[in-house]
Amino acid sequence: MERILDIIEGIAYEKGLSIESVSLAVKESIIKVAKQTLDSNIHYDAEIDKKNKTLHLYQVISVCADDDEVKEDKNNFITLLEAKKHDSEIKVGDELRYELSLEDMSRSAINALFRELEYKIQRLIETQLFDKYKAQLGKIVSGSVVRIDNLGNTYIEIDEIRVILPKKNRIKGEEFNVGQVVSAILRHINIDRQNGIVIELSRTTPKMLEELLKLEVPEIKDGDVEIVNCARIPGERAKVALKSVLAKIDPVGATVGVKGVRINAVSKELKNESIDCIEYSSQPEIYIARALSPALVISVILEDKKAIVTISSDQKPKAIGKNGINIRLASMLTGYEIELKEAENTNENLENNNKEQENTKNNLDILSSLFKG
Structure with a gap:
């Protein structure tokens, strides 16, 4: 295949993949198709000539000892004695490589090659996206609402992928509209053979509150104030335990902010969830x-x-x-x-105290009247 490297570079650029990964996919695809269309019992190898930008397919035959039992597999093994007829310096364990012509491939083989390559490129894209979003697990992501199904599940588009915010992971009473930008925690990710990458979001997890506080409170983001734990009943109320790394910083005051401006901003994002901040104690x-x-x-x-x-x-x-x-x-x-x-x-103690106070007052009044008399 002429100019194969140009094709590989074009695919890599268009799909945002590395040239090395696309090159490997091309070589694996040609080997698989060769096994399907030529001979499944033959060992193949593929190489890309970077200078001429061409692809070459080889049959690989291993050199074995003359008395080795595997010498009977003529397709993949050759005895040292026979191999020396081709190369006098060859040794046991070396390989003989015979190039196979790609130009003689049938139309069906070429179609199979393109299908296999398309499949592998799609898997590469999914793997790259999977690694990208896996690194964001537990973090806040944002995207635009593209659909809401009959069950109340919200579908959100983030960059090049569509994700789901299930109804159960939505704050009670929350409603979204198509086109609205929504932020949520990336809760779960996996690759499904039928549907590709499946990403689930959540707005009800305590992690959502923690990440919002990190965004809103510089002291938390910088690590001067730590969130020890938090508990939520989504949309209603939450409690956050905080501690300060520096003695001069009040963890609760820093988190609440002047006149509550910081905590109110977080509360607003969580459908006005009431948030109690307390200082942690060991x-x-x-x-x-x-x-x-x-x-x-x-x-x-x-x-x-x-x-x-x-x-x-x-x-x-x-x-x-x-x-x-x-x-x-x-x-x-x-x-x-x-x-x-x-x-x-x-x-009872309160009543007794009140009675004692009343008796004392009465006694003082009596003494006062006696002295006046």
Whole structure:
């Protein structure tokens, strides 16, 4: 095949592939077609002459010892004695190569070659795209909505590939329109033989919140503030545990921003999800108490992975939160099963204190009237 290198360079440039990978695909394709159309029992090799830009197909015959049993395979092996008739300096283990004419290939063989080459080039493109997007797993990607099916799944075009944002991975109540730009976490990628590359996105994973915070908060991006953990009930509420690498930086203040500008920007992207920022503590008791904010905790006692939290009756609704959302998030964030326990006799103590204060006041009034008398 004349000027094959020009063809290879053209394919590589057009498809964004390396010349080496396309060259290998061409050689593998010609060898496969040769086995299919010429003789499947023959060992073939293909080479590209870079100087003349031509492709050459060879039959490869290995030189073996005269008493070797494989010498009976005349197609692929030749004895040393026979080989020396062609080259007096040849040794056992060397190879004889005979060029086969590509010009005599039938039309069906040529068509098969182009089909095989097209298939291999497509696989190369998919592999390159797979490697590209695999490196972005867990990162935010953006693209335009191209279709929404009857099941509510959203199809988004990112660069040269179409990906899916399943309905289950969409924040409740979120609606998208064709042409709208959507950002989401690249959650999963695989290659399917029928459909090629399949990429799944998500907007409900806690990783989405983490990556948005990295984009919005320079201290997190630079590593001065670390996200220890985060928990989400998508579209409703989230909790983020933060710690500072530098003592001079307030991790919560840096993340929230002046007048809440940073955290509000993240919340807006997540359909106004309420985000609580707390400072992480290596002491589980303190960590759990902070995770239950805005409730004020009296004490925390740990029993393996269970935390018994004592709390006053007026703080209990805050600790639980609407539909139990606050305690659920606190448990998800800390990894502890949280059990709330009301402080004993809290109400009685308050009543007794009020009575004591009233009696004291009455006694003072009596003493005051006696002195006046």
